[in-house]
Amino acid sequence: MSLKLVLSAAALAALAGSARAGETACWFENGVVVVPAQVAGVAGDYILDTGAPQTLLADSQAQGAGYADTAFAADVELAGRRIAGVALAVQGIDVRTGLFPTPIAGVIGADALKAYVVDVSFAPCRVTLREPGEAPPFGPAKALPLTWVAGLPTIEAKVSDGARAFTGAFALATGSDTTVRVSDAYASAPGAPTPREVYPYGVLRPRLRALSLAGETAEALPAGLVKPADPQLAGEIGAPLLFAWRVRFDFPAGRLLLAPK
Template sequence: MTRTGLALSALLSLAATPAMAGEAACWFENGVVVVGAEVMGVPGDYILDTASPHTLLAESQAQAAGFADTALTGEVRLAGVAVEGRAIAVADLDMRTGALPTPIAGVIGADVLRAYVLDVSFAPCRVALRPAGQAPRFRTEATLPVTWVADRPVVTATASDGPHTLSGAFTPGTGADTAIRLSDGVASAPGAAKPKELYPYGVLRPRLRALSFAGGLSENLPAGLMKAEDPELAGQIGAPLLSRFRLRFDFPAGKLLLGAP
């Protein structure tokens, strides 16, 4: 078998613990966080993804609930918080959710989360969503500034394939199943036999030489590509890497806090 390397172009359980008030039990499997929630009155298991700009309702779930439109407006309920008047898109999520062992009702994205403080722990898996000023103290090992690109939160990280290095804006994704993905505007995978399989939901996982993130260096990471949706977006840091920490996305304060797991 030929190993495909990822190069920067030209420079470049299911058993959940009981949730406390303000929290929700979740599970972390196949690299994504899944949590019980309700969107448009449809309860179910939802992927919680800070790197997804928009909240989605699965097409099959929407049809079963009697929704004929693909653009909806309604309420999202998560961890005891009700967010009203949200734009909800109906989408076919079969490719994204096929590797998960339970039907997925949709994706809760950054558009719902960005007004709150979001805490994510991976072992045991739990999430909490609270208004600014109501979150408890958080023991922090590193703090990263958060800005927004293409309706996604981003932090600064540095990727390297050895000869080339790229520093830029990477969106941290609790529902992104690969440790690191680079925008295909700045990266390629020379020698890949099936280039489409390098993208989200594909099976190829070439290796990236190194990623510098939050003061630490990770090497030989499973990686992939993502479409170049915005020239300022260098890539995505996925839950397999983020799960090394406890996370606090303090969106109102513009910070990502990382704590010991």
């Protein structure tokens, strides 16, 4: 069955218009970035997700470490950095980690990363955190402005189903295994046999005709729908699309840099 993602004509018509650098190896697995880290003293493998507004500790890991609260502040250790007093949430994350061969201890979100310049290379997979002003030149790169919406870094991108198109703010999600997801306020997947499966952690990937980003257009992309936390969000761009570049999230300067591999 050929399933396509179709944009909503009605909705679109209403749319108005001083420390040493820390580096760690990572894994690009099941379409997301995974890093070794320690959260609240719990060491393990964590999904690195710039598309998550809050850092999460898996409930099973929290219980095993003796934590009974579902929310508390603790330190996050990543790439040799200690990020103090991060507000954590304790949640079950089995729905997004069931396909991993080893346990995932949690999710490191944008709240723990936003003070740093974060470089992500996918092949080989490396993650580097630097203080503002310490990052070396990134080489020839395309620079895009980053805007924060609902605690998430976003960039402007354009999507099209062939007949309709719109430009909006898409969250950047290194922890999303889908190339692009569009807000269900602006798109649908007609004919999906199980509609819930076109949402995050579902198995269906309807095709989106095109996405334009940084002056380049990608076509026939595996896509999906998402219910964003804020109506200003048009959707999210996942790690499988970012994989095409070396990526620098210069959060303090409000810039995204995309360089050739």
